[in-house]
Amino acid sequence: MSILSNIINAAKEVVEVARTTAQGMSVTLSHIPQKKDTVSYPDEPVQIYRRFRGEHFLDVNEDGKERCVSCFLCAAACPADAIYIEGAEDPRPYEQRASMDHRYAKVYQIDYGRCILCGFCVDACPTDAINHGHNFEWAVYTPGELVKDKDYLLGNKWREPDVTPTEKQRPLAAKQKHDKFNITLK
Amino acid sequence: MRSNNAGCRFGVCQRKTDFMETVKLTINGQEVTAPKGELLIEACEMNGVYLPRFCHYRGLTPQASCRMCVVRVDNPKIPKLQTACTMPVTDGMAVTTDSQEIEDVRAAMIEFLLSNHPVDCPVCDRAGECELQDQTYGFGEDRTRSQYDDKDNYLERQISPFIYNDPQRCVTCKRCTRVCEEWMDENAITVLNRGASTVISAFSGWVECSDCGNCVDVCPTGTLLHVPYKYVARPWDLKQTPTVCNFCSDGCSVLAGTRGENLIRNVARDGRGRTAGGINHDFLCSLGRYTVDFVHSKDRLDRPMIRRGEHLIPTTWDDALQHVAQRLGELKAQHGGDSVGVISAARLLNEDQFTLRKFADDVLQTKHAEYYHDDDEIDLASFFRYGAPTIATQAHLQNADTILLIGSDPNEENPLTAFSIRWAVRQKAARLITVNAMPSRLERQANISLRVREGSEGAFVQALLDDAKLNDAAAALGVKAEDLQAVRKAVAESGRVVVVFGDELRGAAVEALALLESALAAPSAEAADAAKKAYIDALQRQVKSSNSTQKPSINENPYTYIVEHPTLEVGAEPVRTETKFSFLPLVRYSNTMGAGLVGMHSDDKGGMSAHAMINAAGGGIKALFIAGEDVVSKANGEASRVSTQLAKLDFLVVQDMFLTETAKLADVVFPVTSYAEAQGTQVNNGMQIQFVRRAIPPVGQARPDWMVVNQLAKLMGVDFGYQGQLKTIFKQIADAVPGCAGLSHNLLVNEGATQISLPQPEQSKINRADVLERLAGQVAKINRNVAVDAAALTAKAGTRLKQRYPQITQHSEMLTPELPQGVEAAAPAPLVFPA
Ligand code: SF4
Ligand code: SF4
Ligand code: SF4
Ligand code: SF4
Ligand code: SF4
Ligand code: FES
Secondary structure, rough: HHHHHHHHHHHHHHHHHHHHHHHHHHHHHHHOOOOOOOOOOOOEEEEEEOOOOOOEEEEEEOOEEEEEOOOOOHHHHHHOEEEEEEEEEEOOOOOOOEEEEEEEEEEEEEEOOOOOOHHHHHHHOOOOOEEEEEEEOOOOOHHHHEEOOOHHHHHHHOOOOOOOOOOOOHHHHHHOOOOOOEEEOO | OOOOOOOOOOOOOOOOOOOHHHHHHOOEEEEEEEOOOOOHHHHHHHHOOOOOOOOOOOOOOOOOOOOEEEEEEEOOOHHHOEEEOOOOOOEEEEEEEOOOHHHHHHHHHHHHHHHOOOHHHHHHOOOOOOOHHHHHHOOOOOOOOOOOOOOOOOOOOEOOOOOEOOOHOOOOOHHHHHHHOOOOOOOOOEEEOOHHOOOEEEEEOOOOOOOOHHHHEEEEOOEEEEOOOOOOOHHHHHHEEEOOOOOOOOOOOOEEEEEEEEEEEEEOOOOOEEEEOOOOOOOHHHHHOOHHHHHHHHOOOOOOEEOOOOEEEEEEHHEEEHHHHHHHHHHHHHHOHHHHHEEEEOOOHHHHHHHHHHHHHHHOOOOOOOOOOOOOOOOOOHHHHOOOOOEEEEEHHHHOOEEEEOOOOOOHHHHHHHHHHHHHHHHOOOOOEEEEEOHHHHHHOOOOOEOOOOOHHHHHHHHHHHHHHHHHHHHOOOOOOOOOOOHHHHHHHHOOEEEHHHHHHHOHHHHHHHHHHHHHHOOOOHHHHHHHHHHHHHHHHHHHHHOOOOOOOOOOOOOHHHOOOOOOOOOOOOOOOOOEEEEOOOOOOOOOHHHOOOOOOOHHHHOOHHHHHHHEEOEEEEEEEEOOOHHHHOOOOHHHHHHHHHOOOOOEEEEEEOOOOOOOHEEEEEOOOOOOOEEEEEEEOOOOEEEEEEOOOOOOOOHHHHHHHHHHHHHOOOOOOOOOHHHHHHHHHHHHOOOOOOOHHHHHHOOOOOOOOOOOHHHHHHHHHHHHHEEEHHHHHHOOOOOOOOOHHHHHHHHHHHHOHHHHHOOOOOOOOOOOOOOOOEEEEEEEEOO
């Protein structure tokens, strides 16, 4: 009696396992032909919303002159104290200097170890010099590497997927040695 | 009723008014009191009603050009709005300051000012401490109606090595020109053009002036800016530490603006009207203001150095200290304590001086310890021989009836004193009498100015003391006897006399100053008042009768506007002294007084002076410990002799900020802190002790002077009991030094400058006959054939400051500024109205 019931129970179990597996697999298999929500990053670019607040870029005007006039307002607005600026004067005429105004930022650093990507700096900027880009790739080996300097932030503009430099901006864009960001914009 | 002493909007105005005669008035229906004769705008502020203003500045002549301060005066009824900055308060006055009508007028005025303003705040260095910004936020509209882009487009330009000018930002309040005229008597900048084209400018091209920078500090907008501060920082980024300047002996307070670990700027007053609350009000001179860069000079010593053969090589603190302790110990054991000498710089703080003295007494057991001073420096020993005559502070000076300036040129050497003298003359109708061999700009304010023979100043003291010798003294001085008589009469009649004297007076002449009190007794209060009134009346007549081509000998109208009540010192009562005479000795360095006070001199111990120690090098003196002084560079024309002397020493220790000529000869050099990194107390020429705050952490491995000496002492087996605390040192000073009892760091931090009171000279102890005889001997020696030649002396004067502050002149680029390239060719053109 007991041997028989044991056999019957074992058989029931086998059937049950087979059934649930088939049930589970049916869900899984039904998704295979469907459109996927994940991308196989980094082999494929990530798609990002335009209003995503990623790593900043420092902008230049249509003539390729740095827009930042080193007014320190972004640093003043920053709740995380992430921005450090040193101002300086470039007395050369507009054509020769790198910046829009005589006053420019000699040093401009953002510490992404501190930045909370709140966007206050972008709001504060009177010349639209600082903007959020869409980069989020920050993995580094030391905290110091999270402090990004002015050249890096200026270069970020040309790494954005949908930026086409104007005639005068082209030399700047060409100088940029980093790759384009691995993203597309939604 | 509200208190009379309510703070103003910015919390800076805390003047006490209890001691003044007051009137009652009604402001916005509330009855308040204010000092009689006070301007309405100030009276409102005292009672907590802030009126917007651009042109009004306390202590400057009223201007009434900005019309921001308008109020409605209801009683007595005046049909039009009135400017509160020109209206004195009267009893029973009733004013309204906050009606719709007034708000509209203010907004309209702001709109008017902004109609020609570039509003380029992002690139303007004043932004953040700009009165135009603040007033626009407070009283203006939040948007512009002006579609007018064709604003006067003057370019920004540099108009002097220190001043940057953007004419377009000007609100023509003329604070700058008034400051330049009234505080500095330079008249270096002026108003050009008319109407909408009005600008502030130099007369032609470059501003030629003493570069005090005060015009920049008081400018409410970004029109005038400091060149060294240009684009460097933002006011909200700066930590502002009130501390005390380290150069001349006046002891101005400065607000040291620091960003991170860097000293960025020194100002007397920031754009929000905050001052360091010192004795200097809002005044600062070019030395105190613009020499901040030496602190971060690349030449600063950042590590101890030790001699290995020819070279000084960097080492660790431990090694350097050990080495010094060991060598000094050996030399002391071998030749006795008196073979070691200690020399300090007069600019070191009391705590440093005191520790050095202790080091000499308790550790080295030498009697030779002295602060470095030249033989031609002011004769303090004679001055204090019989006790301490009343010493005048800046406040005394500003309240004097008569100021006697004997020798020196405060304009160059003690700029705050010069400022106070001008202030007293202009605002309080003080009578200035100058007795000087060298021409001084202060003579322009003088009622009587005597240009005397070089080296004959002692004869003037004689003339004051003894009427009988007046003619002889006049001959010695090379002046007319009547003039001398007039001076004597004026001094005799005056109530309060401040004698400001320089190093020209020597020996018996300085001692004789203590006799003035008894020789020219104080007149009764009524007589003094009558004399002052007669003086003012005479001035008035003179001004009225003079036509424009014929200038009176005094400054045209020295009391254009006599402020009835306040002294310049915020919160101070007009000072009265027990004695008629008070004295301001123009000592050379920031802490010369303190160094002597805490005992850093050899006199009473029978030790050698600093010069004698150097001369005895290799003989009686085997080793020297020199703190902060560059004795080689200071030895005018004798540098090579002094270096040879120092080379004879067995051991030389120098602690300094830089590798000076003296330090280059040393066996061990310790890097020490500058004034911005040091903390402690110092005593100015008015015997006021002030607290010096640390503004930045030490540069490199520098340590404060006292700390180095304390560590050495520990290594040599003596514990000074400081427990590593500055406060404890001061406690020991307070216990040891007469006059400092009861003082402490905590007290000084709160009280600000505190005068140390020392016992008056005992008249009975003074041997009158002896002093007068020696004075007569001094006068007899004056060579009366030498011509009174001011021009030759003027030529010498220019080099004085360089000799005094060799380190600063070598390591501050700002003091010998280079103009931007190509600037010489293109001096800024005068801004004349375009045709
Ligand atoms: S995004 Fe926010 S936290 Fe980051 S730098 Fe800007 S203001 Fe600072
Ligand atoms: S980025 Fe913008 S806000 Fe920041 S300093 Fe530059 S101009 Fe000013
Ligand atoms: S002067 Fe004041 S209001 Fe004018 S640009 Fe400068 S900060 Fe702005
Ligand atoms: S720096 Fe001083 S002296 Fe020169 S223009 Fe300005 S206020 Fe006058
Ligand atoms: S430069 Fe400055 S202080 Fe002088 S008038 Fe213009 S706004 Fe006033
Ligand atoms: S403050 Fe009264 S008119 Fe300018």
